[in-house]
Amino acid sequence: MKNWWKALTVVLLLYVAVAGLLMPVPRLAILNESIRNLYFHVPMWFGMTAILVASVYYSVRYLRAPTPELDIKAHEAARTGILMGCVGLMTGSIWARFTWGAWWTNDPKLNGAAVAMLIYGAYLVLRSSFTDEQQRARVSAIYNVFAFAVAMPLFYILPRLTDSLHPGAGGNPAFARYDLDSDMRLVFYPAVIGWTLLAFWVAQLATRISVLKLKVYEKQIA
Amino acid sequence: MQKDFRLEWRQRAALNGMLLYVSSTVFVCYLSFSSRGGQLPAPAWNALFWIVLLFSAINAVAKGFLQESRGRMLYYYTVVRPQAVILAKIAYNALLLVGLALVAFTLYSVVLGNPVQNVPLFVGNVLLGAVGFAGTLTLVAGIAAKATNSSTLMAVLGFPLMVPMLLLLIKVSKNALDGLEFEASRNSLLTLLALNLIVGAVSYLLFPFLWRS
Numbered sequence: 001m002k003n004w005w006k007a008l009t010v011v012l013l014l015y016v017a018v019a020g021l022l023m024p025v026p027r028l029a030i031l032n033e034s035i036r037n038l039y040f041h042v043p044m045w046f047g048m049t050a051i052l053v054a055s056v057y058y059s060v061r062y063l064r065a066p067t068p069e070l071d072i073k074a075h076e077a078a079r080t081g082i083l084m085g086c087v088g089l090m091t092g093s094i095w096a097r098f099t100w101g102a103w104w105t106n107d108p109k110l111n112g113a114a115v116a117m118l119i120y121g122a123y124l125v126l127r128s129s130f131t132d133e134q135q136r137a138r139v140s141a142i143y144n145v146f147a148f149a150v151a152m153p154l155f156y157i158l159p160r161l162t163d164s165l166h167p168g169a170g171g172n173p174a175f176a177r178y179d180l181d182s183d184m185r186l187v188f189y190p191a192v193i194g195w196t197l198l199a200f201w202v203a204q205l206a207t208r209i210s211v212l213k214l215k216v217y218e219k220q221i222a
Numbered sequence: 223m224q225k226d227f228r229l230e231w232r233q234r235a236a237l238n239g240m241l242l243y244v245s246s247t248v249f250v251c252y253l254s255f256s257s258r259g260g261q262l263p264a265p266a267w268n269a270l271f272w273i274v275l276l277f278s279a280i281n282a283v284a285k286g287f288l289q290e291s292r293g294r295m296l297y298y299y300t301v302v303r304p305q306a307v308i309l310a311k312i313a314y315n316a317l318l319l320v321g322l323a324l325v326a327f328t329l330y331s332v333v334l335g336n337p338v339q340n341v342p343l344f345v346g347n348v349l350l351g352a353v354g355f356a357g358t359l360t361l362v363a364g365i366a367a368k369a370t371n372s373s374t375l376m377a378v379l380g381f382p383l384m385v386p387m388l389l390l391l392i393k394v395s396k397n398a399l400d401g402l403e404f405e406a407s408r409n410s411l412l413t414l415l416a417l418n419l420i421v422g423a424v425s426y427l428l429f430p431f432l433w434r435s
Contacts, residue, residue, distance in 0.1 A: 143379070149420055153420075
């Protein structure tokens with residue numbers, strides 16, 4: 001079966017939605033039931049990173065041997081990554097409202113993620129400011145690689161240098177050996193896989209639409 | 223590469239303009255804060271200093287590519303390797319920004335006071351920052367020069383890309399302001415250095431592709 005991974009995505013995400021909301025979770029101070037956000041918020045960033053890596057991979061391949069398809073793949077993957085990042089920011093923001101009492105706090109992790117989203121927003125602006133397609137493809141591929149190199153430290157290195165209110169830093173309970181109990185793992189790992197696969201699925205569909213549009217456009221010109 | 227560097231140096235007409243730009247910005251800051259009387263609080267001093275540097279850096283580096291005529295680009299293309307061009311441009315911009323930063327720092331501390339307690343650390347930090355800005359902005363300027371509305375694009379692309387660097391720089395210079403020991407900021411400085419290297423390496427690898435068009 002060719003589309004086994006799509007079936008897997010559906011099964012995993014259904015499982016995550018049901019089990020994530022109904023399975024028992026450990027009682028931790030402050031977090032309480034909001035710990036279930038772990039199954040939705042954290043996998044977004046995993047999925048985003050995976051899909052952005054794919055985008056950079058296509059950009060590098062485009063630079064080595066340019067074809068319009070590779071450019072479309074890189075673009076749609078980056079767009080999906082931005083979507084995942086935005087959903088990640090939103091789920092985090094809602095969670096913060098009920099756990100910390102504010103939609104947004106001045107925290108290195110939050111700010112890093114927001115700035116990284118700005119970097120990728122600039123990618124979209126850059127794309128829209130070219131008229132020549134080949135030049136747009138090449139320059140945005142270059143920027144994509146560059147942006148990835150600068151944005152990843154924002155996510156994974158800089159927040160670790162400072163104390164943060166965000167779970168997982170500064171002694172706050174979070175995703176770590178000592179407090180992620182085995183019940184949660186049973187849902188968390190499928191959630192990561194499911195959401196990542198969903199990102200790839202979305203990117204694939206978007207790519208297909210764009211390729212079809214390109215073909216229709218070429219037909220019209222011919 | 224040396225020759226290329228000299229070519230860059232020859233068109234330094236913008237240099238005086240940049241110096242004037244920095245001095246007038248600093249002076250405007252001074253005038254707008256002098257109405258408050260006394261000294262600026264250290265965090266505000268720090269933030270203002272980096273904002274001045276950020277804007278002058280973006281202006282200074284943007285000139286490098288935008289002013290280049292098509293014919294001269296073509297001439298470079300036939301004469302030298304693209305890697306040499308990007309290295310020369312980064313080196314030139316780094317030198318330019320180091321110069322601008324030092325002038326800005328001197329002027330700034332003359333008119334607004336100098337609360338820095340650990341001057342060597344602060345100056346070292348400013349130097350690292352200038353080099354990092356040059357590395358990031360040179361490629362961004364190259365990218366922006368290809369597009370139609372390049373001056374807007376320069377800001378849109380440049381600012382977010384500089385934020386990681388800027389965060390580290392502000393943190394280290396805050397340490398220097400408070401006179402903390404070197405140990406306190408060593409980690410950040412190392413990360414800054416690594417970030418500079420990453421940015422430089424990526425620019426070096428990517429520029430040949432940009433250059434081809």
